[in-house]
Amino acid sequence: MANPGEFWVEAIGIVAACLTTLSFLPQALRIWRLGSARDVSLTMYLMMFAGQIMWLTYGVVIGSASLIFSNVSALVLVGSVLLLKLRDTAVGVR
Amino acid sequence: MANPGEFWVEAIGIVAACLTTLSFLPQALRIWRLGSARDVSLTMYLMMFAGQIMWLTYGVVIGSASLIFSNVSALVLVGSVLLLKLRDTAVGVR
Numbered sequence: 001m002a003n004p005g006e007f008w009v010e011a012i013g014i015v016a017a018c019l020t021t022l023s024f025l026p027q028a029l030r031i032w033r034l035g036s037a038r039d040v041s042l043t044m045y046l047m048m049f050a051g052q053i054m055w056l057t058y059g060v061v062i063g064s065a066s067l068i069f070s071n072v073s074a075l076v077l078v079g080s081v082l083l084l085k086l087r088d089t090a091v092g093v094r
Numbered sequence: 095m096a097n098p099g100e101f102w103v104e105a106i107g108i109v110a111a112c113l114t115t116l117s118f119l120p121q122a123l124r125i126w127r128l129g130s131a132r133d134v135s136l137t138m139y140l141m142m143f144a145g146q147i148m149w150l151t152y153g154v155v156i157g158s159a160s161l162i163f164s165n166v167s168a169l170v171l172v173g174s175v176l177l178l179k180l181r182d183t184a185v186g187v188r
Contacts, residue, residue, distance in 0.1 A: 001155075001156065001157040002155050002156055003097075003156065004098065004156050005095075009152065009155055009156060012148055012151055012152045012155065013148075013149075013152045015148050016145050016146075016148030016149040016151075016152055017145075018145075019141050019142070019144050019145030019148060020141075020142060020145035020146065020149065022141055023138045023139075023141035023142040023145060024138075024142075026135060026137075026138055027138070041120060043120075044117045044118075044120055044121070045117075047113050047114075047116055047117035048113070048114060048117040048118075050113050051110050051111075051112075051113030051114035051117060052110075052114065054106055054107075054109050054110030054113060055107075055110040055114065057106055057110075058103065058106045058107045058110055058160065061095075061096050061103055061106065062095065062096055062097065062098050062103060062156070062158070063095040064156070066152065
């Protein structure tokens with residue numbers, strides 16, 4: 001077993017972080033371009049957001065730079081979509 | 095710093111794993127129900143799949159039960175959608 005924080009271990013994590021974060025980018029860009037999050041599920045995004053907060057906590061607790069980097073960037077993307085979704089919901093866009 | 099594998103540390107990870115995996119379930123169920131992955135991006139799913147393989151590797155290397163559990167279940171969901179997408183692409187469904 002290796003320790004989080006070792007260079008080669010975090011290299012694996014950083015590649016994983018870039019792939020999973022970048023895979024989410026097209027959807028976020030499309031929502032930003034449309035300026036509306038009408039076709040996304042509020043429940044799904046709230047669960048994703050809560051899950052990423054837990055993964056960020058987990059990453060901090062074990063000292064994993066890649067988990068921290070991955071979940072901070074994911075929280076920014078998911079958080080921005082959530083804000084749009086909450087705004088749409090507030091102004092009654094279903 | 096705590097070590098992956100400690101009970102309370104993995105408890106945080108398991109909650110995170112359940113949230114992020116469950117947040118993905120509705121989309122996977124909808125695609126299975128439709129029997130078509132027409133409106134998903136092949137590139138996005140390939141990147142997600144590759145990212146999850148890297149996170150699984152990372153989880154095994156540091157001995158993190160929650161990362162292993164989370165990414166094995168995510169690989170099953172994303173993998174099944176990818177198979178549908180590849181089948182659609184093969185039979186010419188754009």
